[in-house]
Amino acid sequence: MINQLSKLVLAFLFCLSNQIFAQEDFSLWGSFQTNANLFLRDTQIGAANIPQYDHQLFGSETWINLNMSYSGFNAGIRYDLFNNSNLLNPQASYTAHGLGRWFINKEIQKLDVSAGYLYDQIGSGIIYRAFEERAQLLDNALLGFSLKYSFNNDWSLKTFAGKQKNLFSTYNSFIKGINLNGFYKKSDSSRWSIAPGIGFVNRTIGDELVQQLATISGTYLPVDQFEPSYNCNAMSLYNTLSAGPISLYLEAAVKFDDIYYDANAVRTLPKGESTLGKYIKGPGHVYYGSLGYAGNKLGITIEAKRTDGFDFRSEPGLALNRGLITFIPPMARVNTYRLTSYYYPATQFLNEGAFQIDLKYGLGENWFLSLNFSDIRDKDFSHKLYKEIHSEISYKLPDRYQLTFGLQRQEFNQEVYFGKGGEPTIKTLTPFAEVLYDFNDKNSLRIETQYMSNKEDIGSWVFVLAEYGISPHWLFELSDMYNTQPTHGKKALNYPTLGVVYNSGNNRFSLRYVKQIQGIVCSGGICRLEPAFSGFRASITSNF
């Protein structure tokens, strides 16, 4: 059915573009991205025992996007191609290709109509967010339609319905929602305004899934049984209050009786013993707030969040990053340096309480200070999960050089984030420094270095990177990561990277030789295991 629909849409787009190609207000644009990996087996670093290292040797991912607009119509298609890719499951190989996305959109006076694979969100995304994250092969687009009616410039009502995308098919549930967004300011001269919103989402799961849940519940003892059901509703109320330099965003989301899997819930077995992991039916809540101040040279953001039982997915049995309807804002700083970003706390959907303070201050014309503190605990704020203090000082002399140095302290609960029961909390202390020197308008050198002191898990590491840029085309990269104090009887090894990037207009080509340790890749609070890598990585990105 989906394939037939896709062909129909392609044919329609083709006919439409043929007819209107010569028109003046017709525009066509797109992009191309391909990543290719050559896998070179290295058992010393653990780059082995998956099909790519054992016998496939080559893997790639490609996305081709084509968008057009004409006379108020907007449309687009995306073709996805995966060959021996380990993006979907780092332990396995995935080969498939097909139409990854199509959409068509038209604004008819105050009504905006869209159909196809649609990306959208309600509020901050807690009860609904459809988005794409290629680094993890996440594509939660909704295959369906969306209608948005704008009453005026400030108030609009949106409704949508469809099925969530699951690679080249869809999950066995139907999602629909409604969302009212507004804006109110007493007068143009008023110093304050509000932007309230409310949203509802309903998910109805398919017969087969409900029967499965009814059967699973039947195998539980009565004390653990849950009542299977088709529907789950979620509601969110949010508002942004702006008053001069201060803005306050508050959101409260509730999910009424939903069935979800709790891997830490205790289940009783027939002989009286107990084990962990069972389906639960119950409500969920997320409360989230963000208070920001943006003054002259000073910026402060304070965020707080409490999550209880909010694992909201297209199908109750899904795990990891699959089928997520919810997106719960992460509460830790997104670090960019190799070692300061190694440990990142994945958002806990069932049990989390957290707050974060971020402060930025400009001292004079050249000095910039940054301080971030995040503290993530369980929902009762009693059991520590993650703590980070990140301080950074920069000195910038435009067109000459830029110096950055700082210190990061992390406490990372391995039991929760890595599932390593009984292992102690990882405590790291990571000083870092970076210098960017412009020799002239064309040539620049960037050197960064970090040292992570760590007695647990992977031990202590040093990382050094040098990047030489010849504007506007070339960038050369050389880096190494070395285990100065290995743990668990592991060998001290070098993990070098050597790369070159060539930019030409809208095209970017890169080729890198990479040795990379196993780690966790996180994006937007969603994390997953990234296995060790050994080999060559090539990529091409192009916009046209």
Added chain:
Amino acid sequence: MKKYFFNFILISSLLFNSCADWEQKTEIISSGNINTERVVLVEEFTGASCPNCPVGSAEIENITNKYPNNVVVLGLHSRFLAQPVKAEDPDLHTTDADNIEKFLGNYQGKPEASIDRKVFGGKSDIRIGKPDTWITYVEEELKKETEARLKIEHSYNETTRELNIKVIATALKDLNFPIAIHVAITESEIHTAQKNNTGVIDDYTHQHVLRKLLTSALGGDVLISSLSKSNIASKEYKFTIPIDSKLWRVDNCNIVAFISKDQNTKEVIQASEASIK
């Protein structure tokens, strides 16, 4: 507009608070006990350094307690998280387990189980996580028609430790496809340290551990190209039980046999188990 907004919130809240009454109750499906000749193969992917794996093993015990004569278990200590917790512990990891893991394809982690090596409805892989759901797939398989009987005959020489095995398959319907046979030796009551969610269990008892596969891990050995109803096919194997200070206690060893469809399908038709002594 403000008035509309608050009215909208009020009406919506009322609607959604009462929505529990909209849906009729769905009854829980209780399977009871299933009486059948069918014997299901459960392959449990586990490891001594896998903190979540005791949860899987507890579920396996739950299943075998409910269906003692209808379930055969292979505990596969494949490479991932299989290393011994303590240096003095015996290493339960085997290359046979690794090879089965590769043969069965994609996996997410451990504990996972394959039930009759089948890809069930709504699943994309043979291996299934969430141990509390395994019994539902076992029961789905037990409800299927029994296509063949499988019998293990064997003799064991205590002096030479030589084991002679004969596996006999009897078709209960026409089986018009190639049949593969798989034979393995398992060992139970092995005591080692085991990681769990809170630390390390110093004395943990491992059951059904695959010690040796006597047939090819890549789809077994060919038993026969097809088998008509009531006909018999058999195959014999010899194996000498190794001498080891910590493992290969013959009293705790079992012979496991199962037959499957051709390699492409992988699906197991029937399984059987017999203790060596």
